[in-house]
Amino acid sequence: MRVSVFGLGYVGCVSAACLADMGHEVVGVDVNQVKVDLVNDGRAPVVEERIGELVAEVVGSGALRATDDVREAVMNSEVSLVCVGTPSEPNGSLCTTYLERVTEQIGAALAERGGRGGRGGRHTVVFRSTMLPGTCLDLLVPILEKSFGGTAGVDVGVAVNPEFLREGTSVRDFSDPPKTVIGELDPASGDVVAALYDGLPGEVFRVPVPTAEAIKYADNAFHGLKIGFANELGAVCQALGVDSHQVMDVFLADRKLNISPAYLRPGFAFGGSCLPKDLRSLVYAAQRADVSVPILAHVLPSNEEHLQRAIELVERTGRRKVGLFGLSFKPGTDDLRESPLVELAERLFGKGYDLRIHDANVSLSRLLGANREYIETRLPHLAQLLADSVDEVLEHAEVVLVGTKDPAVLSALPHGAGGPVIVDLVRLPDAEARRAEPGYVGLAW
Ligand code: NAD
Numbered sequence: 001m002r003v004s005v006f007g008l009g010y011v012g013c014v015s016a017a018c019l020a021d022m023g024h025e026v027v028g029v030d031v032n033q034v035k036v037d038l039v040n041d042g043r044a045p046v047v048e049e050r051i052g053e054l055v056a057e058v059v060g061s062g063a064l065r066a067t068d069d070v071r072e073a074v075m076n077s078e079v080s081l082v083c084v085g086t087p088s089e090p091n092g093s094l095c096t097t098y099l100e101r102v103t104e105q106i107g108a109a110l111a112e113r114g115g116r117g118g119r120g121g122r123h124t125v126v127f128r129s130t131m132l133p134g135t136c137l138d139l140l141v142p143i144l145e146k147s148f149g150g151t152a153g154v155d156v157g158v159a160v161n162p163e164f165l166r167e168g169t170s171v172r173d174f175s176d177p178p179k180t181v182i183g184e185l186d187p188a189s190g191d192v193v194a195a196l197y198d199g200l201p202g203e204v205f206r207v208p209v210p211t212a213e214a215i216k217y218a219d220n221a222f223h224g225l226k227i228g229f230a231n232e233l234g235a236v237c238q239a240l241g242v243d244s245h246q247v248m249d250v251f252l253a254d255r256k257l258n259i260s261p262a263y264l265r266p267g268f269a270f271g272g273s274c275l276p277k278d279l280r281s282l283v284y285a286a287q288r289a290d291v292s293v294p295i296l297a298h299v300l301p302s303n304e305e306h307l308q309r310a311i312e313l314v315e316r317t318g319r320r321k322v323g324l325f326g327l328s329f330k331p332g333t334d335d336l337r338e339s340p341l342v343e344l345a346e347r348l349f350g351k352g353y354d355l356r357i358h359d360a361n362v363s364l365s366r367l368l369g370a371n372r373e374y375i376e377t378r379l380p381h382l383a384q385l386l387a388d389s390v391d392e393v394l395e396h397a398e399v400v401l402v403g404t405k406d407p408a409v410l411s412a413l414p415h416g417a418g419g420p421v422i423v424d425l426v427r428l429p430d431a432e433a434r435r436a437e438p439g440y441v442g443l444a445w
Helices: 010-021 033-040 051-060 070-075 097-111 135-148 170-175 187-196 209-239 244-253 275-288 294-317 340-350 360-368 372-378 390-396 407-412
Strands: 002-006 025-029 064-067 079-082 124-127 157-160 180-184 204-207 321-325 354-358 399-402 421-424 440-442
Touching: 002 010, 002 070, 010 025, 010 033, 010 051, 010 064, 010 079, 010 170, 025 033, 025 070, 033 051, 033 064, 051 064, 051 170, 070 097, 079 097, 079 187, 097 124, 097 135, 124 135, 124 187, 135 157, 135 209, 157 187, 157 209, 180 187, 180 209, 187 204, 204 209, 209 244, 209 275, 209 294, 275 294, 294 340, 294 399, 294 421, 294 440, 321 340, 321 390, 340 354, 354 390, 360 372, 390 407
Parallel strands: 002 025, 002 079, 025 064, 079 124, 124 157, 180 204, 321 354, 321 399, 399 421, 421 440
Antiparallel strands: 157 180
């Protein structure tokens, strides 16, 4: 393929050289003449492992060249890969100035050719820069359409393809990516991106454009959280005389729970007898040792915010008769200790909602006597609200909060208008279909 790469910084230079190395015919475009001249001299404008040799090689073979002429580059390519910077504004917001400018330039160049790229086919603009969800469809596509005079997804292809390289190992990361994410405006745009990277390892995910934009933020936020987590834990360990690297060696060896998709599915607040208690005591120990741990200290407040969101969903319905399915701290157990659903029930009860609760495991355990004492001594105010059947709750409720995936509950939940409002706390298996129905609101979207 013939490819224009806009921006010859860390991402653009590496992408341009690696794509050329894969056999594509690449032209790099930058407003910075020094970078353009360096590339044309066979030298990399960024310092990176292996990038110097690679640029020399692909420029030498004619597979890569550079220019500051947008029009000429677009005219001679089927794909424009946008890799310009998206720095922070002084107030922390995302600067989209370079993206806007380059999109307008590409659109104007395409207008001259009626949207035709190199070899007369439809041109595809692929945004590789990191940008907040909505930036492409709400900001850049209108700019492209206005400057080009055609319709994105019809006359010109548009896709978002975030980059996951790490500076320092970016050439290696390019040829061995953790994944390839393609946010496609239309399937043909996605096909172009897929063809561009054909032959690279790693799973390819084809998703809507805003999803692709958001995935990059999920990755980076999680990296930040992980780093902050490891650093805070290291600081506490140090203060308590424990070797944090030995701790992390064992922690990271656990691929079943620690390093896995576990705990990473948006849903309801966490609880139980371990996580909240352990977080509290860790933060307490840190504070006693005079170690500041703002991330760890805010994990529980963050969890509390999430619980509050569920209450707000109920309040917004304006209805007073509430049914709650699920009471234990998570499905598959009768354990009520520090259950976020107990907390939710107590707050709603305290606010005067007329509540009925069903949890089959809790009912069974109560019948067997296992948790009877706990309920009678700790939760006497909720005991009177417990219903042993699903139907009893459904007959009572104007709003149904679903905090379980118990099959007996799922099969009984009504659909459509006229019934109770369903507040989904767990992302029900049929959430996708229910989403279009009136009277359904989800917490885990
Ligand atoms: P950079 O600042 O190193 O490079 C951006 C380049 O774009 C500069 O050379 C600049 O001169 C050029 N440019 C600006 N306007 C232009 C225009 N109109 N036409 C042509 N060129 C233009 O930025 P970077 O580190 O390569 O990051 C680029 C994007 O990729 C950002 O959105 C960043 O968040 C994202 N990203 C970066 C990394 C990383 O490790 N650096 C990793 C993944 C994603």
